[in-house]
Amino acid sequence: MTHLTLRQLRYFLEIARCGSLSRAAEQLGVAQPALSQNLAALEDTLGERLFERHARGVSLSAAGQRLAERAPALLAEVDGLADVVQGRSVRPRGVVRVSLAGTLAPVVIAPLLQQLAASHPGIELAVVDGLSPASALQVESGQVHLALMPGATELQGMRAQPVLHERLVLVGAAEAMRTLPAEVTLAEALARPLAAPDRAHHLRKLIEREAAARGLVADVRHELNSPPMLIALVRAGLAHAILPASLCQDALDVGALAARRIVAPELLRTQAVVWRQGHPLPPAAEVVRDALGQVLADLVAQGRLDGRLP
Secondary structure, three states, X not given: OOOOOHHHHHHHHHHHHHOOHHHHHHHHOOOHHHHHHHHHHHHHHHOOOOXXXXXXXXXXXXXXXXXXXXXXXXXHHHHOHHHHHOOOOOOOOEEEEEEEEHHHHHHHHHHHHHHHHHHOOOEEEEEEEEOHHHHHHHHHHOOOOEEEEEOHHHOOOEEEXXXXXXXXXXXXXXXXXXXXOOEEEHHHHXXXXXXXXXXXXXXXXXXXXXXXXXXXXXXEEEEOOOHHHHHHHHHOOOOEEEEEHHHHHHHHHOOOEEEEEEEOOOOEEEEEEEEEOOOOOOHHHHHXXXXXXXXXXXXXXXXOOOEEOO
């Protein structure tokens, strides 16, 4: 009779995260045949097929999904046994996978790692970044435990904890903004020639929704989903943009761009920590979720992020 091993569980979780045996073997530094043998032994022990094979790799079966929900907590408990035996207080530990979407990633990552290293050195953070749609898919598929992203209210099957109402500003080349006052109305901002993401993007949806509610129309001349290209267009003086200041903070700091606060109404974009509904977070992931909220609160208090706390 075969027995379940911790190695098998760790291998299983890495395969689930990668969606491919070959990629998982590469990440783990083991030969793919050895990985396959461990997976086969685990499936034999549990009496269930844990993955469905397809042309693009593998995906979790219903049984595999149930194991993926429970296994991280089991491994974290085992990892904490030394603390229990030696009489130390048990602190959450283990790997937590986080997706940081869009503009906040470069602002948040360093203080988040610093805070976790000081308060929970047993927690290892595995971070990916990208656009919001990719982050949503990563959470939905179980590739990550958490995502920090905007537009979470539009997602189905997710739990979202708002952590920041990020203020949007009108941004333009410094020379083009010279005659504008420190604050402009939404109508004045929308009347400027604008560069913006396409209509499927959550930021564009927010702008269009606020404009429509007041009978206004945005003068969008260029549609660009690439933040670097959008900012390059604005720096060249070819358009303005309505963005969070964090997206172009470097250019603002050196004076290449200038920003004006939008009022009447103020435009706010809600950033939230997101995880799958009906899938309890491992203790270590709960720590990271709370740490993200604290880091953002600190950044707002320090003036490094322009916005309000929920």
